[in-house]
Amino acid sequence: MPEILEVEATRRAVGAHALERPIVGVDAPDAWYLKRGLTPAVITAVLPGRRFVAARRHGKLLLLDTSPDAARADTDAGPTLGLHLGMTGRVLLDGDPTGDPLRYASNRDDRDWYRFSVHFADGGTLVMRDPRRLGAVLLDPDETRLGIDAFDVTTATLRERLGGRRSPVKAALLQQRDIAGLGNLLVDEILWRADLDPHRDASSLTAPEQRRLASAIRTTLRTLGRRGGSHTGDLMESRQPGGRCPRDGAPLRHDTVGGRSTWWCPKHQR
DNA sequence: ATTGTGGCCTGCCCGC
DNA sequence: TGCGGGCAGGCCACAA
Numbered sequence: 001m002p003e004i005l006e007v008e009a010t011r012r013a014v015g016a017h018a019l020e021r022p023i024v025g026v027d028a029p030d031a032w033y034l035k036r037g038l039t040p041a042v043i044t045a046v047l048p049g050r051r052f053v054a055a056r057r058h059g060k061l062l063l064l065d066t067s068p069d070a071a072r073a074d075t076d077a078g079p080t081l082g083l084h085l086g087m088t089g090r091v092l093l094d095g096d097p098t099g100d101p102l103r104y105a106s107n108r109d110d111r112d113w114y115r116f117s118v119h120f121a122d123g124g125t126l127v128m129r130d131p132r133r134l135g136a137v138l139l140d141p142d143e144t145r146l147g148i149d150a151f152d153v154t155t156a157t158l159r160e161r162l163g164g165r166r167s168p169v170k171a172a173l174l175q176q177r178d179i180a181g182l183g184n185l186l187v188d189e190i191l192w193r194a195d196l197d198p199h200r201d202a203s204s205l206t207a208p209e210q211r212r213l214a215s216a217i218r219t220t221l222r223t224l225g226r227r228g229g230s231h232t233g234d235l236m237e238s239r240q241p242g243g244r245c246p247r248d249g250a251p252l253r254h255d256t257v258g259g260r261s262t263w264w265c266p267k268h269q270r
Numbered sequence: 271a272t273t274g275t276g277g278c279c280t281g282c283c284c285g286c
Numbered sequence: 287t288g289c290g291g292g293c294a295g296g297c298c299a300c301a302a
Binding site: 272273274275276277278280281282283284285286 | 288289290291292293294296297298299300301302
């Protein structure tokens, strides 16, 4: 799924419904799904006795802070659980999927796809369901690997992060270490709205173009967020063979840019 | 150091 | 109906 809008929708759901519920158990049947050295033994030992106390998000990374361990009369704050949804991950809360339906993955509820589960004392669960296993569960993830959150981008930060980049502007926008949260669909929509050719070298953008791009990022996140997700862009339904630009009717071009499938209008994106 | 490429993993859809 | 190929909104390690 998951670009920043879907992760934000999940964050809101978790924040509204999964906080302050004592954790009594963890299922981590897929050790491969735990990343950066985390093991099933560690995660199943560390979460029970705690509660989630805050649901945060940095880019596409969902961060769940935990409380001190009640059983040990521990006063130190607990670790932070990091959930990354990858391309096909989805969080289920008490059996219900959060966020919007996946566009490029099955939305079937197959228990074989439950890669990680947290059980609450009240009988409820928080489950990561991921057919392709491209998501990840992390403990105390390193947030310094991520750049500024896409919701906070300004013209100034854009100039600072992209100004010196000698790569296609599309590839630069997808670099999570510079700007965190934008994925393939959002970037195509943003560049389409900003009238910019995705192949343009990021360092070649003029000051007005940088302003346009920053503005398009804000507008796109706000508009698509309201509509219900990354797949609700104006470009979305034309993103297929034979698709035409919704603005001027020109045939869209399809290329690979930054290693990703890219649809753009050669008439108004320059 | 930065940038580009390939790989990871599995499901689904299309054409034969 | 079955099968193979290609594609998919993620990230990471590696090579140049």
